[in-house]
Amino acid sequence: DADVTQTPRNRITKTGKRIMLECSQTKGHDRMYWYRQDPGLGLRLIYYSFDVKDINKGEISDGYSVSRQAQAKFSLSLESAIPNQTALYFCATSDLAPGTSGTSSYNEQFFGPGTRLTVL
């Protein structure tokens, strides 16, 4: 079974509809992230959460909200979807790891399979 799962994998919706994208992980990680990928723009950070009580805005949070229901679950909502929110959405997780040299730490992010959202 995949460590980081996203549902749905694909979704087509209409302008104005409320949409929720869900992310679950079995890695036991505290940190979770939502990214958006647009052609020619790479991935951009929408929101991130370092634990259940910690939610932070990323680079492009306008039009989105999130909910961290548990350590393992992090949902992204579009309250009123618009066509320019058509994109590929990725969830990622990470955990604190000790640095190999004692001078820094490295926390690899593990990505889910992505959700392709189309807003008509």
Add this chain to the structure above:
Amino acid sequence: AQTVTQSQPEMSVQEAETVTLSCTYDTSESNYYLFWYKQPPSRQMILVIRQEAYKQQNATENRFSVNFQKAAKSFSLKISDSQLGDTAMYFCAFMNRDDKIIFGKGTRLHILP
């Protein structure tokens, strides 16, 4: 603010050849991490290689290696003996100590038979 620039939107090479993907970044920090991610048509994000800024030695993972030039803020990826399965979008990425990753816009690489 940190930025990551990939100047090659698209590249094509013949199978078995060596190809180098370019990446430059901008930061005022001295301690950070750099990554190359691969995104095949399956759209899964796969970590190819990482480099810690405090290490002078260039990272290597099998056929993948990097040329890390800290003073020039350059981080290129070399793929040796390229294979058809290397066809993908490649993203250069930067992470600072607050664990947020900044991605470049990507280079689409085609390996031709």
